[in-house]
Amino acid sequence: MRLVLVLITLTVVSGLIDAVSYLGLGRVFTANMTGNVVVLGFAAAGAPGFSVPRTATSLCCFLLGAVAGGRVAARFGGGGSRRRWARLTLAAEAVLVG
Template identity: 85%
Template sequence: MTTQPPPDGARAPDPEARGLPLVIVLLGLTVVSGIIDAVSYLGLGHVFTANMTGNVVVLGFAAAGAPGFTVTHTAASLAAFLLGAVAGGRVAARFGGGSRRAWARGTLAAEAVLVGASAAIAHAAPGARGTAYALIVLTAFAMGLRNATVRKLGVPDLTTTVLTMTLTGLASDSRAGGGSGRRSPRRTAAVVAMLAGAVLGAWLVVRGHLATALLIAAAATGVLAVATSGRE
């Protein structure tokens, strides 16, 4: 069966445009980041596995001997995140010049598998000696892989894991700050998405459902991986 060419003057459908716009997908991933950091900070010994800015500060707390913080947990998170970012950079160098949609889907699918594996471990061995380290390494590696990908995608104001510059832009570029406020809706949505994920993750963790929180994060990422397009 042969494919008929489009009529004269008509454009062939753009395969990169099929699916959810990247802006929507990245907002969804921001919700996931809130869940992941709620799980790691509240359930894995006061360590972040998505927000590395906070993690560097936490490492300083731990190094100074502040109670409740662990150098080894935080160092493991930082190391795994950096390894994930290296892997994400290599994937971007290899596949970033081709289909944006296929590249984004592949890396998000890998993130979903890693977070899903952490959910399985948390469910199967919640009190085992090495469970906390396994969850820290798997989720931090996944977040490093994602952050490298998001950075290469270059969608403005949507880093998915940190909000400092988003909040700065929201205030400084607002009408009150002398700007146009053109990107305020996107920036506000990113803040709300992170907050929503943190609320959901914290609600589950404090009720003893850490594995469920990770499963929700993995499932959400998997859905976004399947649904994403290559366009903003």
């Protein structure tokens, strides 16, 4: 019964996060991170094979990346074409992944 309540709560929270992020971040959909909220809930409920520190690290890094990207876009986004911004962001992502 506890697991069912946790899953229902996580479903509601994930939906709220999706709605707030979509509406508040200029129509940006962050569904990949709401899945981590569910995994965090499993880990917090004690399900085997899930880790709170690993999932929390993923969520924190996503938050830091979103803040950094927003600040860079606000500071340097006034000029230039979309094609240039796409190239720059893809190059930065490739460097970080590499």
